[in-house]
Amino acid sequence: MPSSTEPPFRLEGRRVLVAGHRGMVGTAIVSRLESENCTILTVPHAEVDLRNQTQVEDWLAANKPEAVFLAAGTVGGIHANDTRPAEFIYDNIMMVANVVSSVWRQCQAKLLYLGSSCIYPRLAPQPMTEEALFSGGLEPTNQWYALAKISGIKLCQAYRRQYGCDFISAMPTNLYGPHDNYDLKASHVVPALIAKTHAARESGAKSVEVWGTGKPKRELLYVEDLADALVFLMKSYSQEDHINVGTGVDVTIAELASLVARVIGFEGGFDFVTEKPDGAPRKLLDVSRLSALGWTAHTDLEEGLRRAYAWYCDNVTGGGDASD
Numbered sequence: 201m202p203s204s205t206e207p208p209f210r211l212e213g214r215r216v217l218v219a220g221h222r223g224m225v226g227t228a229i230v231s232r233l234e235s236e237n238c239t240i241l242t243v244p245h246a247e248v249d250l251r252n253q254t255q256v257e258d259w260l261a262a263n264k265p266e267a268v269f270l271a272a273g274t275v276g277g278i279h280a281n282d283t284r285p286a287e288f289i290y291d292n293i294m295m296v297a298n299v300v301s302s303v304w305r306q307c308q309a310k311l312l313y314l315g316s317s318c319i320y321p322r323l324a325p326q327p328m329t330e331e332a333l334f335s336g337g338l339e340p341t342n343q344w345y346a347l348a349k350i351s352g353i354k355l356c357q358a359y360r361r362q363y364g365c366d367f368i369s370a371m372p373t374n375l376y377g378p379h380d381n382y383d384l385k386a387s388h389v390v391p392a393l394i395a396k397t398h399a400a401r402e403s404g405a406k407s408v409e410v411w412g413t414g415k416p417k418r419e420l421l422y423v424e425d426l427a428d429a430l431v432f433l434m435k436s437y438s439q440e441d442h443i444n445v446g447t448g449v450d451v452t453i454a455e456l457a458s459l460v461a462r463v464i465g466f467e468g469g470f471d472f473v474t475e476k477p478d479g480a481p482r483k484l485l486d487v488s489r490l491s492a493l494g495w496t497a498h499t500d501l502e503e504g505l506r507r508a509y510a511w512y513c514d515n516v517t518g519g520g521d522a523s524d
C-alpha cells in the first residue's frame with residue numbers, strides 16, 4: 201500500500217525532462233515546474249522520435265535528466281481511438297518501452313509515467329479503485345490505447361522489481377483545459393462541445409450535435425490540477441502501485457453539454473446523435489489513495505470550463521470574447 205512516509209524526492213536544482221511538452225498535459229507540467237527551481241528539459245521533435253529507440257537512447261545519454269515526466273503519447277477522443285487503433289497501440293507501446301528502458305540504461309532518473317482511466321474494465325464497479333485493473337474486459341472503442349497504457353504500468357513495475365528503478369505511474373481521469381485539441385475528428389468531448397457550441401452561438405443555430413445518448417458519465421479534471429498532482433507525486437510517492445488522479449465527481453454528457461452552453465451563453469437545444477458511440481457508460485475514479493497522501497483537486501468544473509473557453513477564444517477562434 202502507498203504510504204506518505206517516503207523520503208521526499210527533491211526537484212530543486214535538478215534536470216527535469218518533460219517528454220510530450222507540446223501536448224496539453226506536457227504544457228501544463230512545464231508551466232507548473234517553473235516554480236520548482238529546476239532545469240526543465242524538453243525533447244526537440246525534429247531531433248527525437250520517441251518511437252525510435254536509438255534516438256531516445258542517444259538523447260538521454262547526452263542530456264542525463266534526473267527526473268522524467270513521461271506525458272508523451274498518441275491521444276484522442278472516442279472517434280480517434282476507435283478509427284486509428286494501430287497508431288494508438290503501436291505509438292504508445294513504443295514510446296513507453298523506449299523511454300523506460302533507455303532511462304534505466306542511460307541515466308537512472310526517477311520516472312513518472314502517465315496512463316489513463318480507460319485501463320479499467322468497461323463495467324468496473326464505480327468508483328474504480330486501483331485494484332479494479334484486470335478484473336474484467338476493456339471498453340472496445342479504446343482497448344488498443346488501454347492495452348498500451350497497461351503495458352506502460354507493467355513496464356514501470358517490472359523495471360522497479362528487477363532493476364530497482366524509481367518508476368511510478370499515475371492514472372488520470374478525462375482531462376480538459378488550455379492547449380486542448382480542438383480538431384473534431386480527434387478531440388475529446390469538452391473541446392468538441394466548446395467548439396460546436398461556440399460555432400452554434402455565432403451562427404445563430406438552434407441546436408448543437410452531441411454524440412451518443414448523452415447518458416454516459418464522465419469525470420473531468422482540469423489539466424493544471426493534474427500537473428500539480430503529478431509534481432506532488434514525483435516529490436512524495438515511490439511505490440510500485442499506480443495511483444488514480446481525479447476529482448471524485450462526474451456528470452452525464454447531457455449535463456456537461458448544458459454546462460458548456462451556460463458558460464458560452466448558448467440558449468438553443470441539443471441533438472443527440474445516437475449513431476455515434478457512447479463508449480464506457482461510466483468511469484469515475486476512486487481517489488482515496490491520492491487523498492490519503494495529501495492531494496485533492498481544487499478547480500470546480502464550471503470554473504475550469506470558463507478558463508478552457510477563454511483559452512479557446514484567445515487561441516483558436518482568433519480572439520473572441522469569452523465573456524459574451
Ligand code: GFB
Pocket residue numbers: 276277278279281316317318341342345346373374375387388389390392393409410411412416418453476477478479480
Ligand atoms: O471524451 P470522449 O471522446 O472520450 O467522449 P471517452 C466522451 C463521451 O462524450 C462519449 C460523448 O460518450 C462521446 O460519445 N460525446 C458527445 C462526444 N459529443 C461528443 C463530441 O462531439 N466529441 C467527442 N469526442 N465525444 C476516451 C478514450 O474515451 O477518453 C481514450 O477513447 C481516453 O482512450 C480518453 O481514455 C480519456 O471518455 O469515451
